[in-house]
């Protein structure tokens with residue numbers, strides 16, 4: 209992957225002009241704009257079709273001054289930043305008063321993350337000499353599967369990219385290493401609620417607990433809103449059903465007998481009919497997450513009646529992946545029964 213310094217400078221200049229730029233991070237691709245320019249941030253919401261009261265994560269260069277953005281940095285945040293930044297951990301903290309509401313969906317908290325991807329870092333360092341923040345949600349239409357390649361971003365936004373479009377440029381930084389979105393930890397209510405895990409990810413609850421000495425809690429009713437925690441999200445257009453490993457063969461046989469078109473995502477070595485479209489992902493959480501969204505996109509392109517997913521183990525190491533699969537399958541509850549009934 210050759211990326212010229214010129215291309216980074218051009219992208220930073222576009223951001224400074226208030227335009228939207230899609231860029232790679234180690235988790236997924238982001239759709240970025242100047243976090244302190246409300247008109248620029250509005251373009252992100254318009255391009256994504258995302259409700260404007262859903263807050264965005266602000267991405268910072270490694271040398272950035274976090275005190276410009278937040279009003280109070282609890283000790284736990286300092287420890288987590290030292291341990292995991294740059295990397296796939298987003299912290300929700302109390303927002304500093306001068307930060308415009310646009311990027312935070314009007315909330316009094318702000319999500320901050322320092323990505324480890326070298327291209328993301330180069331861009332953040334070039335943008336306003338590293339002193340700015342780039343607000344960026346995942347570069348997909350609202351509710352859809354996040355992109356892990358530049359081509360995925362182009363597939364999502366097509367005509368909206370380029371001089372006449374809302375997205376000025378897509379920077380190609382290769383396939384995102386981690387493959388699922390950052391872990392989100394709310395520390396904004398530390399005194400009353402302690403740490404709250406809003407979205408599981410590659411950095412697990414156990415790793416967080418090891419650094420701060422407290423196991424993060426599950427979200428309570430008053431926890432900050434996060435669209436990534438909506439029941440239905442991260443979803444392909446084809447219905448998705450999650451199935452225990454040992455039910456896979458029988459279900460495939462029944463659906464095939466009912467003349468249904470299947471697309472299958474598996475991770476354990478097993479023999480399934482070779483006429484069924486299938487993708488096999490690695491059986492380790494790391495390898496699986498890396499390939500997950502590209503696989504879901506490819507299977508979605510098969511125009512099948514159903515994407516059947518072999519459920520991964522229900523262990524802590526798979527928590528982030530299981531979370532995304534559950535949300536991808538959410539709108540499809542009952543689909544399996546319906547397909548089998550309708551011969």
Ligand code: TXA
Pocket residue numbers: 233235236237238239262263264265296298300312315317318319321344345346347388389390392406432433434435436437
């Ligand atoms: O890995 C990632 O986090 C990627 C890359 C591009 O950095 N970004 C990403 O952004 O996944 P997005 O917008 O698709 O998901 C961010 C989630 C949303 O569910 C949003 O509601 C939540 O973070 N969030 C952001 N700021 C928040 C805040 N102040 N309070 C609560 N939730 C917040």
Ligand code: MG
Pocket residue numbers: 345346354436
């Ligand atoms: Mg997203």
